[in-house]
Amino acid sequence: xxxxxxxxxxxxxxxASLSDHxxxxxxxxxxxxxxxxxxxxxxxxxxxxxxxxxxxxxxAPMEPNLSTESFMPPDALxxxxxxxxxxxxxxxxxxxxxEFDPVTFQPLTGPDFENPRRLVLxxxxxxxxxxxxxxxxxxxxxxxxxxxxxxxxxxxLGRDILSRAIYGARISLTIALTVVSxxxxxxxxxxxxxxxxxxxxxxxxxRFVELVLAFPQLPLYLALTSLIPVTAPTNVFLVFxxxxxxxxxxxxxxxxxxxxxxxxxxxxxxxxxxxxxATDRRIIFQHxxxxxxxxxxxxxxxxxxxxxxxxxxxxxxxxxxxxPLISWGLMLQDTSNYSVIGSYPWILSPVAFVLITxxxxxxxxxxxxxxIDPY
Amino acid sequence: MTEDLIxxxxxxxxxxxxxxxxxxxxxxxxxxxxxxxVLAVEDISMQLYSGETIALVGESGxxxxxxxxxxxxxxxxxxxxxxxxxxFFRGEDVISQSKHKRRALRGSQxxxxxxxxxxxxxxxxxxxxxIVEAIQAHRKISRAKAREQVIALLxxxxxPEPEIRIDQYPHQLSGGQRQRVxxxxxxxxxxxxxxxxxxxxxxxxxxxxxxxxxxxxxQKKHGMAIILITHDLTVxxxxxxxxxxxxxxxxxxxxxxxxxxSNPQHPYTQHLLGSEPRGSAKPLQENSPVILEGNDVKVxxxxxxxxxxxxxxxxxxxxxxxxxxxxxxxxxxLVGESGxxxTTFGLALTRLINNRSGEITxxxxxxxxxxxxxxxxxxxxxxxxxxDPFASLNxxxxxxxxxxxxxxxNGIGEDGREREERVRQGLRDAGLPDTIMGRFPHEFSGGQRQRxxxxxxxxxxxxxxxxxxxxxxxxxSVQAQIIxxxxxxxxxxxxxxxxxxxxxxVVRALCHRVIVMQHGxxxxxxxxxxxxxxxxxxxxxxxxxxxxEVAA
Numbered sequence: 001x002x003x004x005x006x007x008x009x010x011x012x013x014x015x016a017s018l019s020d021h022x023x024x025x026x027x028x029x030x031x032x033x034x035x036x037x038x039x040x041x042x043x044x045x046x047x048x049x050x051x052x053x054x055x056x057x058x059x060a061p062m063e064p065n066l067s068t069e070s071f072m073p074p075d076a077l078x079x080x081x082x083x084x085x086x087x088x089x090x091x092x093x094x095x096x097x098x099e100f101d102p103v104t105f106q107p108l109t110g111p112d113f114e115n116p117r118r119l120v121l122x123x124x125x126x127x128x129x130x131x132x133x134x135x136x137x138x139x140x141x142x143x144x145x146x147x148x149x150x151x152x153x154x155x156x157l158g159r160d161i162l163s164r165a166i167y168g169a170r171i172s173l174t175i176a177l178t179v180v181s182x183x184x185x186x187x188x189x190x191x192x193x194x195x196x197x198x199x200x201x202x203x204x205x206x207r208f209v210e211l212v213l214a215f216p217q218l219p220l221y222l223a224l225t226s227l228i229p230v231t232a233p234t235n236v237f238l239v240f241x242x243x244x245x246x247x248x249x250x251x252x253x254x255x256x257x258x259x260x261x262x263x264x265x266x267x268x269x270x271x272x273x274x275x276x277x278a279t280d281r282r283i284i285f286q287h288x289x290x291x292x293x294x295x296x297x298x299x300x301x302x303x304x305x306x307x308x309x310x311x312x313x314x315x316x317x318x319x320x321x322x323x324p325l326i327s328w329g330l331m332l333q334d335t336s337n338y339s340v341i342g343s344y345p346w347i348l349s350p351v352a353f354v355l356i357t358x359x360x361x362x363x364x365x366x367x368x369x370x371x372i373d374p375y
Numbered sequence: 376m377t378e379d380l381i382x383x384x385x386x387x388x389x390x391x392x393x394x395x396x397x398x399x400x401x402x403x404x405x406x407x408x409x410x411x412x413v414l415a416v417e418d419i420s421m422q423l424y425s426g427e428t429i430a431l432v433g434e435s436g437x438x439x440x441x442x443x444x445x446x447x448x449x450x451x452x453x454x455x456x457x458x459x460x461x462x463f464f465r466g467e468d469v470i471s472q473s474k475h476k477r478r479a480l481r482g483s484q485x486x487x488x489x490x491x492x493x494x495x496x497x498x499x500x501x502x503x504x505x506i507v508e509a510i511q512a513h514r515k516i517s518r519a520k521a522r523e524q525v526i527a528l529l530x531x532x533x534x535p536e537p538e539i540r541i542d543q544y545p546h547q548l549s550g551g552q553r554q555r556v557x558x559x560x561x562x563x564x565x566x567x568x569x570x571x572x573x574x575x576x577x578x579x580x581x582x583x584x585x586x587x588x589x590x591x592x593x594q595k596k597h598g599m600a601i602i603l604i605t606h607d608l609t610v611x612x613x614x615x616x617x618x619x620x621x622x623x624x625x626x627x628x629x630x631x632x633x634x635x636x637s638n639p640q641h642p643y644t645q646h647l648l649g650s651e652p653r654g655s656a657k658p659l660q661e662n663s664p665v666i667l668e669g670n671d672v673k674v675x676x677x678x679x680x681x682x683x684x685x686x687x688x689x690x691x692x693x694x695x696x697x698x699x700x701x702x703x704x705x706x707x708x709l710v711g712e713s714g715x716x717x718t719t720f721g722l723a724l725t726r727l728i729n730n731r732s733g734e735i736t737x738x739x740x741x742x743x744x745x746x747x748x749x750x751x752x753x754x755x756x757x758x759x760x761x762x763d764p765f766a767s768l769n770x771x772x773x774x775x776x777x778x779x780x781x782x783x784x785n786g787i788g789e790d791g792r793e794r795e796e797r798v799r800q801g802l803r804d805a806g807l808p809d810t811i812m813g814r815f816p817h818e819f820s821g822g823q824r825q826r827x828x829x830x831x832x833x834x835x836x837x838x839x840x841x842x843x844x845x846x847x848x849x850x851x852s853v854q855a856q857i858i859x860x861x862x863x864x865x866x867x868x869x870x871x872x873x874x875x876x877x878x879x880x881v882v883r884a885l886c887h888r889v890i891v892m893q894h895g896x897x898x899x900x901x902x903x904x905x906x907x908x909x910x911x912x913x914x915x916x917x918x919x920x921x922x923x924e925v926a927a
Contacts, residue, residue, distance in 0.1 A: 025771060025815065268767035272828070274727060274747075276781035276835060277754030286780070290771040 032371035039367015045360030053169040057128030060163035061142045061149050064326055066126070068148050070158040071344045075150050082113040090116040091149060117143040153346035155334055164326050165350050171327035173357075175242055176307040180300055182246040187253025188296055194254065195261030196284060206258070212251040220248070225319040237322045245310060253299060260295050264288050294372040301365035305358035312354045328354055380628045380641050383420040385617065387631055395422035396567055396600050397446065397464055397485075403457030404441050404450065415441045416624045418457070425567060428594065428601040430615035430632070432608070432647065434850040435821075438624040439604045443570045446602070447487055448477045464568075483513040486561035490573035492553035496545040502556045503529075503541030509563045528559040532589060551582035555589065562593060569594075570602045575610070579712045580877055580921035587614055606851055608648065609923075612636055620644045650852035652884035655903070656706055657866065659887055663702040665736075666839055666871050667724060667757075671696045672733035672743075674716075674723045693719040695895040696733065701839070706865065706872040708886035708903065710879060710918065716895040717875045721841050724873065725757050726750055738838070755785040758832035762844040764824035768816040774827055775812030778802065781835045801834030802827075804867075806860055822853035826860070833864060839871045846881055858884050879922035883907055891915050 033039050052059050075091040092111030099108045123142030129135050143149050152161040190209075194202045224244045228237065264270060265288065273283050308328075314320065315329020316336055323330070331350040335341055341348060383400070404416040416438040423429050431439045444450050446462055448469065462469050464485065469477060489495045497505060506528065507521045516524075522541070529537035532555040545553055554574060561569055571590065575583035591614060594601055603615055611618060612632060619629040620643065628641040639645045674694040679686050693716045701707050709717045723730045726742055735743040737753055745753075761767040768777055778798045781787075788794035799809035805826040816824060825845060832840055842861070846854040858881060864870060876882050882889060883903060890900040891914065899906060899915050907923075910916045 268761040268763060269769040271727060272759060272761060272767050272831065273769075273780065275725065275754060275757075275759045276784055276831070277751040278780065278784045282780075282784065286772070287769050291769070 029368075029371050033367050036367040036370060038363040039371065042360050042363025042365070042367055045356065046364050049169060049173065049357055049360060052166060053173050055130065056167045056170055057130065057136070058138070059140050060160075060166045061123075061125065061139055061151070062160035062163040063126040064164045064167040065159060065324055067158040068150075068154060068160075070154060070156050071347075072150050072154040072158070073344075074153040074346050076111075077119070077151065078111075081116075087116075089119045091119065091143075092116055093147075117145065117147045117149060119149065120144045152349045153344070155331070155347055156340070161331070161347065161349055164331060165328065165353050168326040168328045168331055168350065169353065169357075171238070171321055171325050172308060172311055172329065172354075175238075175245070175311050175321075175327065176304050178242050179245045179249065179307045180303050182242070183249040183253055183303065184296060184300055186246075187250040188257050188292070190250070191254035191257025192261050192284060192288065192292065195258035196265055196280070196288065202258075205254075209251045209254055212248055213255075215248060217248055221245075221314060222317065222319065225314075232322075234322045234325055238325060241311075241319070241321055245307060245314075249303065249307075253296075253303070256299060257292055257296065260292050261288055264291055298365055298369045298372060301361055301368055305361040308354060308357050308361075312350070381420075381626045385422050385629065386634075387617065388422070391424045393424065394466065395463075396425045397421075397423040397462070397602075399442075399446065400461040400463070401457070402442065402445055402460040402462060404438075404445055404454050404460075405457070406451075407453045407455070412455075414624055415454070416445070419621075419626055421619050421626070421629070423568065423600050423602060425600045426594075426598050427616040428603055428614055429617045429619060430611040431602060431604045431619050431621060432606065432611055433621035434606060434647075434852060436623070437621040439621055440572055441624075442621075443487065443572055443602060443604055447481060447485060447570060449481075449487075479513070482509055482561075482566075483564040484566055485568040485570065486564070486566040487570040487572065488554070488557045488561050488574050491577050492550055492557055493545075493577070495557055496553055498545050501542050501544055502548065502553075506556070506560045506563055509560050513564050524563070525559070528563060529556070531562070531593070532556070532559045534559075549582075550578050551586060554578060554582075554586055558586075558589065558593070562597070565597060566599060568600045568602065570604070572604045573606070574603075576605070576607070580879075581712065581917045583610075584921045584924075590614075608651065608851065613924075620647065647852060650855040652855055652858050652881050654862070654884055656862070656885055656887050659702065659705055663704055665700050666703045666738055667699075667701040667873070668734075668736040669697065669699045669720075669724050670734040670736075671698060672720065672723055672735060673697075673731045674719050674728065675731050692895050694723060694730075697892075697895075697897055699724070699890060701871055701873055703838070703871050704865070704869050705888070706874055706886045708882040708889040709873060709875045709892060710877065710882055710889055711892035711898075712877060712918075714894075715892040717892050718843055719895075720892070721843060721873055721875050725759060725841050727759070751785075755781065755787065755835040756837050757839045757841070758835060758837040759841045759843065760825070760828050760832050760845045763848055764821050764828055765848075767828050768824055770816055772815075773812060774802075774814050774816070777816070777827065778812075778831045778834050781831060785835065787835065797834055798830075801830040804833055804864065805830035806856075821849050822856065825849060825853075825857055829857075829860065829864070833868065833870075836868070837870065839873070842872055842874045842876075844876055847876065847878060854881065861885060877918075879907065879918055891918070 033043070073094070075093075077089055077091060079086060079089055081087045092113055093115060094109045095112040096107045097110040100106065101108055119141055120143070121141050122138050123144065124137045125139045125142045125146060127135055127137050148160070150160050150162070152165070155161055155164070190205060194205045221244060224247070228240050232240070270283060270287050273287050278286075311320070311327065311329045312332050313329070315327065316332045318333060318336070320330040320333055321327050328350040335348055399419060399421045402416060402419050403414065405412040405414045419442055421429070431442065433439050441450070441454075445456065450456070456470065460470060464480065469480065496502065503522065503525050506525045507518065510516060510521045510524060525541055526537045529540060534540050534552055534555050540548070545556075548556065574590070575586050578586065587610060590601065593599070603611070605611060615632050617629065618632050618635045620627045620635070620641065622643050627643045628635070628639070635644065636648065639648050672694055673692065673696050675690045675692045678689045678691050697720060699707070709721060711717045719728065722728045724735055726735065726745070730743060733743065734741060737757065740753070742750060742753060772780075775795070775798055778801055779794050782794045782797060788797055795812070798812060802809045802811065807823065807826050807830065816827070819827065829845075845861070846857050849857060861872070862885065865872065872885070874882065874886055886903045888901065889903050889906045891898045891906065891912075893914050898912050899910065906915060907919055910919050
């Protein structure tokens with residue numbers, strides 16, 4: 001025996017509703033989102049990621065393309081000196097201790113307690129431009145004397161991985177947002193037209209969508225990559241990456257929007273709009289689109305992490321943006337060699353950024369899904 | 376004054392020799408919401424004696440169902456019972472009992488049937504299996520034996536061919552049959568108390584009477600006590616011995632049924648009793664011109680049957696060559712059970728769905744061959760009010776936008792200011808304050824929404840309005856207000872209505888003529904008085920009986 005939900009009970013404020021409180025749709029959604037812990041956490045993380053990407057120069061301690069010593073292990077952040085006394089945060093650069101490994105006879109390294117590099121907030125470092133406009137040399141943190149600091153180590157060319165990952169967020173998120181925008185616009189337009197006008201347009205469009213959905217994705221992506229000449233300029237390469245990734249994504253979106261449109265166009269307020277003589281255009285933009293949008297917004301937040309994952313995955317397989325652009329996928333290209341990972345595991349650290357991004361957007365999407373249909 | 380109307384003991388307590396089987400004392404329930412807790416039920420006391428029926432009456436949101444759930448112990452997690460609430464079942468306070476003990480009580484001693492028979496049965500199991508489960512949950516009994524009992528039960532609730540039905544799934548049964556299955560399930564363990572929460576509201580009128588009669592005969596046979604929750608006063612009068620009237624979570628009055636109906640004390644009770652649709656339509660002037668005419672209108676849908684390779688098309692005639700003619704200033708009722716094609720006929724006449732053949736004439740113009748573009752000039756002259764006020768208003772638009780849309784689309788009004796003035800006038804005409812233009816539909820109750828939908832229709836100054844069951848989703852007292860409003864608007868603006876309904880009470884109050892439909896055909900038609908007093912066909916007789924007598 002199923003028990004109907006508590007829905008039969010409506011708070012008895014029928015008369016009160018004619019009085020004062022007047023809440024817009026946005027306020028309602030916001031109020032419900034605030035109640036969801038994961039949703040709010042996602043929102044905070046997403047905001048932090050975006051801020052980090054926009055002000056990458058400020059957050060990155062080192063210039064991302066500056067080469068120092070290759071495959072340096074991460075510097076340990078210490079607050080204790082040699083004798084265990086408490087000091088300001090600092091790192092001790094690795095130097096050869098003069099001793100040798102008894103088995104391999106390799107020179108051993110150890111912290112150089114004589115020459116600490118003190119870490120300070122708002123340190124001066126390489127020059128960058130805030131929002132591409134205002135030149136600045138202030139960074140969130142750095143060494144007091146401008147010496148290098150590699151909290152996540154360096155890659156094979158001796159570039160700071162942390163700084164590169166922070167800069168990489170720019171390209172990776174740009175790719176994700178652009179791809180998702182394209183997918184959304186194309187998918188929503190086609191889905192709504194298909195679901196509203198029906199008829200033979202719908203039949204043929206949906207067969208085409210099925211064809212796209214049935215494509216084996218990975219081989220197609222890799223085949224498309226081979227089309228682009230290696231000598232193409234970096235910008236062209238970036239555009240190409242975006243186009244390839246958008247090529248298949250819209251189909252799923254258009255399917256979902258079509259289903260939603262089909263359901264909405266049978267609802268009574270759409271019939272009522274027809275009864276007052278509204279044009280198709282008006283019905284689509286005034287009545288269907290705003291009600292489809294809630295679904296689309298959720299789909300978008302859940303699609304972004306997919307693109308981020310896809311980008312890093314394709315990067316790992318060798319299809320990424322071209323240097324000097326930096327993306328997480330490109331950074332992970334270096335990790336496709338077993339022996340490299342074995343010896344220098346820290347070059348995998350961009351994975352952590354991908355992980356956080358995926359989690360943040362998924363959590364936000366999850367919270368939004370519950371909040372977005374408040375009626 | 377209210378104090379003496381709701382003494383904590385029943386007014387007829389002295390007539391009963393035994394103790395009440397259920398004694399509810401000072402029960403209060405509140406729900407936790409985002410804006411703090413909402414009191415759904417405050418301080419209710421009631422008694423139920425074995426073998427009788429008490430009725431809980433009130434509008435939606437009055438706390439009837441919450442009270443019933445509190446007795447059953449089925450409140451949701453957000454609900455908290457007030458301190459000092461006591462519910463005695465045969466002298467034992469059940470609130471203080473353990474969960475386990477209460478569960479043993481539920482379904483065996485006290486059982487419940489719900490409003491919606493479509494969703495209260497699990498579609499994945501056979502009906503027999505579900506009743507067997509209910510029996511085995513409370514008694515150690517073999518499957519085969521339980522099955523025998525189920526067949527006997529199904530026979531008892533008058534389901535034809537119970538041996539076959541027992542192995543069928545819920546979707547194979549009609550709504551009325553499903554409700555019978557629910558009753559059988561509730562009776563499976565011979566309960567002492569049955570709580571029926573709006574048991575017939577979701578059913579067709581003619582089926583309602585059968586279900587209620589069945590409940591009554593089962594009550595006599597088993598000596599159960601029944602708590603009947605309903606907003607339908609005809610049902611209350613016919614079936615209950617004692618009535619509790621609730622409003623906004625409080626008891627307002629209780630008394631023996633005859634006493635309540637003959638001499639209601641509390642203003643709210645008087646209001647409820649006075650909310651039966653009353654009055655009749657003003658007589659029509661002679662020779663009023665025809666505004667809408669349909670000749671041999673046919674609407675049919677093509678159903679595909681057979682396999683993929685041998686697909687056959689089967690024609691389903693929803694409206695089978697029907698004719699109708701509506702005069703100016705007249706209200707024509709279109710009556711029938713659900714599935715009789717009355718809504719389809721109405722929508723075809725307004726050209727919102729296409730007819731396969733036949734002629735439709737609106738004010739002398741043939742409109743059946745026109746496409747949407749050609750029809751646009753006529754749209755503002757014929758309007759629709761839909762059944763479900765929750766689905767007919769776009770949740771993303773403000774009230775002002777919803778009502779004003781028709782004005783913009785049809786280019787009525789010189790500028791924004793004039794349109795706004797018209798929207799205000801429309802709201803006032805529909806009996807709403809004109810200050811709500813910036814609000815969203817979700818802030819309003821069902822009745823208010825229906826007024827907004829009416830305002831949307833009349834703001835275009837139409838000549839003809841199709842009313843598609845505009846009152847059936849509303850509470851009785853709100854129904855009466857909407858009917859009064861519609862009648863008033865007809866007088867003031869000279870509207871013609873095509874009124875689709877299954878409720879003959881409303882039809883009597885509003886219509887001049889009635890057309891009775893069944894299976895896409897017209898069964899009977901004529902002036903409203905004639906149809907209601909001297910129905911010619913059995914079908915009409917059944918409808919009339921169901922509406923006015925429930926079950927005589």
